[in-house]
Amino acid sequence: MLGKDQILSILNEAVQSSPADQTELVFDGEEFSLTHVAESQIQQNLFHDDSVIVVRLVIGKKIGIASTNKLDVKSIRAAIDEAAKIASFQEDDPIFESLTKSPTAQEVKAFYDDTAGYSPTDRANAIWQINKIAARQNLKTAGAYRTVTNTVAVMNSLGTEQFFRGTQAELSLTVSGEAGRAGYAIACSRDVNQINPGAVAERAVDKAVRDVNRMSLPSGEYTVLLEPPAVGNLLLFLGFMGFGSGPFVQHRSFMAGKIGLEVAGRNFTVRDNAYHSAMQGMPFDYEGVPRQTVALVTDGIAEGVVSNSYDTRMMGTGAESTGHAHIATKSFTPYPKHMVMEGGNASVADMIKSVKRGIYITHFWYMNYMNPVKTMVTATTRDGTFLIEDGEVKGAIKNMRMQQSILEAFSNIVMLSRERELYPQFSVKMLVPYALISKFHLNEEVA
Amino acid sequence: MPVENLASIAVEEAVKLGSSYAEFRFEEIRTENLEVSDGKPGLLSSNLSAGFGVRVLADYAWGFAASNTVSEESVVRAARQAVEIARTSARINEFRVKLAAASTAVDKYATPYEIDPFSVSMTEKIEYLKLLDSLMSKQDQVNSTNSFMNFRRVSKYFLSSEGSKIEQELLQSGAGASCGVTRSRHDRSERSFPSSSGQYKTKGYELIAELNFEDNLGRIAEQAVALSSAKDSPSGTYDIVLSADQTSLQIHESIGHALELDRVFGSERNFSGTSFALPEHLDKLQYGSSIINVTADSTIEGGLATWGYDDEGVKAQPRDLISNGMLVGYLSNRETAARIGRSSTGAGMADGWWNPPIVRITNVCLKPGDASFDDLISGIDDGIYMETVDSWSIDDNRENFQLGCEIGWEIKGGKLGAMVKRPAYSSNTLDFWRSCDGIGNESLWDIWGTPNCGKGQPSQNGRTAQGASPCRFRNIKVGS
Numbered sequence: 073m074l075g076k077d078q079i080l081s082i083l084n085e086a087v088q089s090s091p092a093d094q095t096e097l098v099f100d101g102e103e104f105s106l107t108h109v110a111e112s113q114i115q116q117n118l119f120h121d122d123s124v125i126v127v128r129l130v131i132g133k134k135i136g137i138a139s140t141n142k143l144d145v146k147s148i149r150a151a152i153d154e155a156a157k158i159a160s161f162q163e164d165d166p167i168f169e170s171l172t173k174s175p176t177a178q179e180v181k182a183f184y185d186d187t188a189g190y191s192p193t194d195r196a197n198a199i200w201q202i203n204k205i206a207a208r209q210n211l212k213t214a215g216a217y218r219t220v221t222n223t224v225a226v227m228n229s230l231g232t233e234q235f236f237r238g239t240q241a242e243l244s245l246t247v248s249g250e251a252g253r254a255g256y257a258i259a260c261s262r263d264v265n266q267i268n269p270g271a272v273a274e275r276a277v278d279k280a281v282r283d284v285n286r287m288s289l290p291s292g293e294y295t296v297l298l299e300p301p302a303v304g305n306l307l308l309f310l311g312f313m314g315f316g317s318g319p320f321v322q323h324r325s326f327m328a329g330k331i332g333l334e335v336a337g338r339n340f341t342v343r344d345n346a347y348h349s350a351m352q353g354m355p356f357d358y359e360g361v362p363r364q365t366v367a368l369v370t371d372g373i374a375e376g377v378v379s380n381s382y383d384t385r386m387m388g389t390g391a392e393s394t395g396h397a398h399i400a401t402k403s404f405t406p407y408p409k410h411m412v413m414e415g416g417n418a419s420v421a422d423m424i425k426s427v428k429r430g431i432y433i434t435h436f437w438y439m440n441y442m443n444p445v446k447t448m449v450t451a452t453t454r455d456g457t458f459l460i461e462d463g464e465v466k467g468a469i470k471n472m473r474m475q476q477s478i479l480e481a482f483s484n485i486v487m488l489s490r491e492r493e494l495y496p497q498f499s500v501k502m503l504v505p506y507a508l509i510s511k512f513h514l515n516e517e518v519a
Numbered sequence: 520m521p522v523e524n525l526a527s528i529a530v531e532e533a534v535k536l537g538s539s540y541a542e543f544r545f546e547e548i549r550t551e552n553l554e555v556s557d558g559k560p561g562l563l564s565s566n567l568s569a570g571f572g573v574r575v576l577a578d579y580a581w582g583f584a585a586s587n588t589v590s591e592e593s594v595v596r597a598a599r600q601a602v603e604i605a606r607t608s609a610r611i612n613e614f615r616v617k618l619a620a621a622s623t624a625v626d627k628y629a630t631p632y633e634i635d636p637f638s639v640s641m642t643e644k645i646e647y648l649k650l651l652d653s654l655m656s657k658q659d660q661v662n663s664t665n666s667f668m669n670f671r672r673v674s675k676y677f678l679s680s681e682g683s684k685i686e687q688e689l690l691q692s693g694a695g696a697s698c699g700v701t702r703s704r705h706d707r708s709e710r711s712f713p714s715s716s717g718q719y720k721t722k723g724y725e726l727i728a729e730l731n732f733e734d735n736l737g738r739i740a741e742q743a744v745a746l747s748s749a750k751d752s753p754s755g756t757y758d759i760v761l762s763a764d765q766t767s768l769q770i771h772e773s774i775g776h777a778l779e780l781d782r783v784f785g786s787e788r789n790f791s792g793t794s795f796a797l798p799e800h801l802d803k804l805q806y807g808s809s810i811i812n813v814t815a816d817s818t819i820e821g822g823l824a825t826w827g828y829d830d831e832g833v834k835a836q837p838r839d840l841i842s843n844g845m846l847v848g849y850l851s852n853r854e855t856a857a858r859i860g861r862s863s864t865g866a867g868m869a870d871g872w873w874n875p876p877i878v879r880i881t882n883v884c885l886k887p888g889d890a891s892f893d894d895l896i897s898g899i900d901d902g903i904y905m906e907t908v909d910s911w912s913i914d915d916n917r918e919n920f921q922l923g924c925e926i927g928w929e930i931k932g933g934k935l936g937a938m939v940k941r942p943a944y945s946s947n948t949l950d951f952w953r954s955c956d957g958i959g960n961e962s963l964w965d966i967w968g969t970p971n972c973g974k975g976q977p978s979q980n981g982r983t984a985q986g987a988s989p990c991r992f993r994n995i996k997v998g999s
Contacts, residue, residue, distance in 0.1 A: 112613075161642050216976035402562075403552075
C-alpha cells in the first residue's frame with residue numbers, strides 16, 4: 073500500500089503537469105479481504121487491492137473526467153489528456169463556477185492496525201467459533217466477514233489537499249435450519265476488536281431457535297417493533313429519496329418546500345454526522361470539501377439536505393456545500409452516508425411489554441420504491457419475524473410484505489429505545505435505535 | 520513482461536505450492552459514459568481499469584487474490600496469497616470442492632460489431648443525445664429529460680492449469696432515454712424508452728440507430744403528459760398482458776435467479792437469499808404452463824451475456840432450463856454442476872478482474888410463441904396491459920413478488936382502452952408462470968440487457984440478459 077507522502081507526490085506531480093485552467097485529482101484505494109460462508113463452509117475467501125486515480129479538468133466552464141487504475145506517470149498523463157479531450161467536447165456549464173478551495177479537514181481516527189492486519193486465519197477462527205455455536209442448535213451458518221482499508225486523497229490546483237486512511241470490519245450472519253427457520257445478526261466497526269463473533273452468532277441463533285411453526289397473519293395495520301437493521305432499511309431509503317440536494321433542487325424530494333415544516337413525528341430526529349464516535353467517517357468529500365454535520369430532521373421538522381458544490385450553486389445565495397460530493401465518475405446525487413438517529417428512553421424489554429398485539433421484525437429484504445415523492449416502499453420481512461402478544465414475544469410468523477410510506481411510519485413512532493446499533497448497508501452507515509411503530513401496513517405472504 | 524508470461528508464472532507458482540487447480544485471469548476494462556440531462560451534457564467520463572486475479576483450489580478449498588499491479592513480483596505474490604487463503608479455508612471445511620469436467624480450449628473470441636463506439640467522436644454522441652432530449656422536450660409539460668449512452672470493452676486473457684488459454688474481447692453498448700412531468704410535489708409521471716434502464720447488448724455503435732429513438736420519443740413524451748392526468752390503476756384480480764421488457768424482468772427475478780445453482784445450494788443465504796427450486800424438483804416440477812420453454816444461451820448474438828467462454832473457461836452453449844413448463848436444468852458453474860452430477864452450463868462469471876467468478880444469469884430466454892400482440896389482447900375481456908418496469912421486489916426464496924410498471928391500459932372486450940398510471944401486480948412464481956396462456960411471436964421477441972444485477976458477497980454487479988416477448992397471464996392480483 074502506498075504511503076501518504078507517495079500518494080500526495082503522485083497527485084501533486086499530475087496537478088502540476090496539467091494544461092487545464094483548473095485540475096482536481098482523487099486517489100481512491102482499497103485493500104479488501106473477505107471470507108464468505110455458506111452451509112457452514114467457507115465458500116469464497118479472497119483478497120484484492122486496487123487504486124484508482126480520477127482526473128477532473130476544467131477548461132473555461134467545460135469539464136472533463138477520466139480515470140485510470142494504472143499509477144505510472146505515463147498512464148496518469150494519458151488520463152489527463154483524455155479528460156482534456158472530453159472537456160473540449162463539452163459545452164460551457166453556466167452553473168459551474170470553480171473547483172473548491174477548502175481548508176484541511178480535521179483529522180479523524182479511523183485506521184486500526186488490527187483491522188488492517190486481520191488475516192484469513194483470524195477470519196477462519198471467527199467462523200469456527202460461529203459454526204460451533206450454530207451447530208449446538210443444528211443450525212447452518214451463512215455469512216460474510218470482511219475487513220477493508222480505504223485510502224482517499226484529494227488535491228486540486230487551487231490548493232485543496234486532503235488525505236484519509238480508514239479501516240472497516242463487518243460481520244453479517246444468517247443461521248438457518250429445518251423448515252426454513254432462520255435468524256440474522258450483523259456487527260461493524262472501524263476496529264475489528266469491537267466485533268464479537270460469538271455474540272453475533274448467539275443473537276442470530278436465538279432468533280432461529282424461536283423461528284419454528286410459523287403461523288400466518290392476515291393483511292392489515294399492525295404495531296411493529298423494528299430491530300435496528302429494519303429501522304436502518306427504512307432510513308436508508310428515506311435518505312436516497314429525499315435527504316440529498318439533487319431531488320431537493322429538482323423539487324422531487326419530500327423535503328422540497330418543507331424546510332421548517334413538520335414532516336414526521338416529534339420523536340423523529342436524524343442528522344448526518346461523520347464525526348460521531350460510532351462513525352469515524354471520512355472528514356471530507358470527493359471534491360475535498362470538509363464534511364459538515366447536517367441536521368436533516370429535528371423533532372419531526374425538516375431542517376436541511378446534504379449537498380455538493382454544484383447543487384449548492386443551484387440552491388442559490390447563501391448555500392454552501394455540506395461536503396457530500398461523490399466521486400466524479402459517478403452521477404449519483406449526494407445522499408447522507410453517516411446518519412445518526414436519536415434514540416428514546418425505553419429499554420427493548422419495556423417496548424415489548426407495552427405491546428398488546430404486534431409484530432417483531434428483524435430486517436427487511438428487497439426494499440424498492442413504489443412512489444418516491446410519497447416515500448412509499450415495499451419489501452418483505454426476513455430471518456426472524458415474530459408475534460408479540462400481551463407484552464411477550466410469542467411464536468414465529470410467516471414473512472409478510474410491507475407497503476408503507478416511510479414518513480408515515482416515522483410519524484407513528486410510539487417508542488424508541490435508548491440502545492442504538494450501528495447498521496451498514498451499501499456505502500451508508502446508520503446509528504439507529506429499536507423503534508415501536510403503530511399503523512404499519514403489512515400484507516400476508518406465504519413463505 | 521507480456522500478460523501471457525505473467526499468467527504462466529502465476530499458475531506454475533500456484534501448482535508448485537500444491538494447488539490441484541489454478542487459473543489466472545487478466546482483464547482490461549475501458550468504459551465511456553455520456554449523459555444529457557434537461558438539455559445539457561451531464562456526466563461525460565472515460566475510465567480504464569486493468570488488473571488480474573489468481574484463483575486456486577488447494578486442499579479442496581478455494582482461494583483468490585487479485586491486484587491492479589501487474590508485474591512478475593505481484594502475480595507471484597498473489598498466487599502465494601491465494602494458496603495460503605485456500606489452505607486456511609480448508610481447515611474449516613468438511614465439504615470438499617470438486618469440479619465438473621470441462622473441455623480445455625485454446626481459442627480467441629470476440630463479440631461481433633459493426634461500428635466501434637470508441638471510434639465515434641464524443642461530439643457526435645453528445646449531439647445525438649441532445650437531439651433525443653429535444654424530441655422529448657417538444658411537449659411543453661415535460662419538465663425533466665435524460666438520455667444516456669454507455670460503452671464497455673473488456674479484453675480478457677484466461678489461463679488454467681488444465682491447459683485452457685483463452686483470449687476474449689467483449690464489446691457492450693447501451694442507451695436509453697426518459698422524461699418526466701411533475702405537476703406537484705406529489706404528482707409526478709415518468710416514461711422511459713426502450714425500458715427504464717435503457718437497452719444493452721453486445722453490439723457496437725450500430726445499436727443506437729437500431730433502437731430507433733427518433734420514431735419513439737415523441738410518443739413517449741406524449742404518454743408522460745397523458746399519464747399525469749390518467750386514472751389510477753384498478754385493484755382486483757385481472758387477466759394481464761406484460762410488455763416484452765416487463766416480461767424480461769419477470770424472467771430475471773423469478774426464473775433466472777431462482778435457477779442459479781449456487782443459490783439453490785445456499786450460497787446466497789446471507790444476502791440475496793435461497794430458492795424454492797431444489798435439486799429434487801429437477802425433471803419433476805411443473806414450473807410453468809406447457810407453453811413455457813426457457814433456455815440459457817450465451818451464444819445468442821447481441822445478448823448482453825454473450826461470450827465465447829465463461830470465467831472458468833467453459834465454452835458458451837445453449838442449455839434448457841424449462842421445457843414445456845417442466846424444470847429441467849439450472850444455471851451452474853463447474854463446482855455446483857458437479858454436485859448434481861452434470862456438466863457446467865458455463866454461467867461462472869465475475870464482474871471484473873478483482874472478483875472470483877460466481878454463478879450468474881446468462882442470456883436466459885423465454886422462447887417466442889405464436890401469438891400476435893392483437894391475439895394476446897383480444898383474448899381478454901376485462902384486463903390490463905402493462906408496460907415498462909417501474910418497481911420490483913421479490914422475497915428471499917424467489918416465490919412471492921410484487922412488480923410495478925410505468926404505464927398501463929385497460930383491456931375491455933378484447934381491445935385496449937383507457938390509460939392507467941403505475942399498475943402493479945403480485946403473485947407467486949409457480950402460480951404466475953403456470954397461468955401463462957399466451958406468448959408473443961418471434962417478431963415481438965427481443966433480448967433485453969440488464970447491466971446492474973447485484974449478487975454475491977463481495978457484491979458483484981453482473982451483466983445479464985433475458986429474451987422475451989409480450990405474454991398473457993390469467994387471474995393475477997393487480998394493485999397493492
